[in-house]
Amino acid sequence: MFQKITLHELVLAIIIVFVLVLLLIIAVLFYSFYKYRVLSNRQVWTQIIENKITESIVLGQNFVENDESFDMHLREPAFRSVFLDLLVASERKFSGVAREEITHLFYKFSLEDEAWRNLIKKKAYHIAGGIQELTAMRVLRALPTFTSLLEHREKQVYLEAQYGIVSFKGAEGLSFLDNLKHPLSEWQQLRLLNSIIDIPDPKIVNITLWLRSENTSVVIFTLRLMRKFQMLSYYNEVLELLAHNDTAVKLQVVRTLEAFENNNTMEQLVSAFPEETLAVQIEILKAMKVSKSLECDAFLKKQLWEHPAVAIKIWSAEVLVNLGERQYLRDMALDENTPDEFKHIINHALQEKVC
Template identity: 40%
Template sequence: MLISSVHFLFIVFMVMLSLVMVLVMVVLIYNFVEYKQSARTTTWSGIINQKISDAIVYDKDEMPVNPQFNILALRKPFRNLFLQRLVDSEKKFSGAAKNKIRDLFKEYSLRDVAMDKLSQKKLHLIAQGIGELAVMDQKEAVPKISLFLSHPSYQVYLEAQYAMVRLKGFEGLYFLDILSAKISEWQQLRLLLSISSLPPDADFAIGKWLESTNDSVVIFTLKLIKKFQLLSFYSKIKELLSTSSVEIRIKAIQTLMSLENPETVAYLSTIYNEQPDDVRVEILRVIKWSKDHCCTDLLKKELFEGNTSGIKVNAAQALYELGYSGYLSELSGQEELSEELIQIVKYALQEKVC
């Protein structure tokens, strides 16, 4: 019985030892493969970087011949890495250097590599391919990229939106007509930076987007109006100050101020009482920024009667910016005022509240 138990334990020990040895071998093989791939990538990156440098420095007929590069350029992994390095380099250069990088893209038919990614199942590869085509200004890929505007993957359709605008400019924004998803702040910035000019008939589309049921589309459109100083939309923006979205109202106020109409501050003071508290705070901020004295009575009233401390603070700060520091100093010495109001006034006067 004892011998059987010892024999069983020995077998268990040998099995466990074998498993450990197998695991060690797997880890070693994995690390070796990773090392080989890393070493290969490092070597290839050096060759690719040299090729890009030569292309930028030399004219086409003076380019040093590199047979090794041409052989490697036939291999799919190398072509993928080459494309990635070209995209990274394109973002760093401008002018003639950028054009030479794009010439390499065409010379080695790397468009095929990027297009192939659009048919992959892995979402990050699809998004990567779309981005590469956009960076390399492949306008002929627009019909294919447009199919991804309704893709269920957030990552993919964001890249498709950006690519459409980068490749087609303002005309690429047509997806806003039916967009239901929210456009993030970062995406809005990317889209805005990709639009350098507006077509003559842009007003029709912009007017339609201002009426969108998607708040983020309206907000993006307001930023577009601000960027290109579209004064013709002044009246239409004023209409947004009665919309249900507080965020849109605030953005509308900021856009109105950017259009620099001398009547804006006075107009905002007339609708002040109709606005929710957050919008009132924004109006007080623009009054402070504008330094328009037409609203002095409103500021004094809100300092005493404002619904929130935030409103009172902004009213006090606006009065200070308008040159009413003497008035505020007098208030700070009136003991009959509430402690909160005295602290707010002192804060506006930039005094230390004890």
């Protein structure tokens, strides 16, 4: 049997729903107003802070002695957070004396404490932001903390910790590569490479270990690092990596051998060519195009006429043009016995239209 609902109970239920909806509307309005106020305040604060930064850079550390209005704003956590964000952004734009003035502001207004507080928050973006802030302001005593965050579960955090350590220690800070399990993204590799200024010391960094890493991104990064600093003494170890089973690694190996080129490089690449994938073969031809080594002439003509892949034929013709074989290719294009496919390939290389 169904229990009957009385009129009184129905009215009461409607009133409760109405009150709940009303409370929800009020909550949304309050939240919207709060967000609007924060956005409005941020715009005003940004102008105030930018003026303070500009004043500091132009006038130096002894600018306006006391600014009660600015000090009042500093009591608000949200204002301090915006101030810290703008200081970090400004630090990236300036160098020399201007950067020193920005760092002075960081310490003058005790914003280091704000950055440290971010490191103990729960959300990953707060922790990563704290690392960025302490790195930008060169807070060296943060290094042990960064090291402890290398194993953090959140990608955003351990990537910033990696970058922070390398920013402080240069190539020496790359020791985390010894046992790195996570892949290094292209973006992260570029960040790390750009932050390393001095040539890595083989006594401190284990290049050989990284080249043999099971993490292919570590191998690729190491090859890029070696190219940047022309670490020619590792030529033979790089050559051995032509036997690697990852195509992305092999492409970097060919580029590195091209950068390290010696009298035997082209011969070694020619020898490896038949066993390689199409992508690696094209990379080898690109290296030959840069090298302009005449010893590759016969090899390239063979690839032009005999290789089954059209892409290899095209690249072979283009490299031959680079080697000064333009007349040879013209003659072949004009020969009646040359198949139309080869004429199109040759004329494409010569950048000439078929008559």
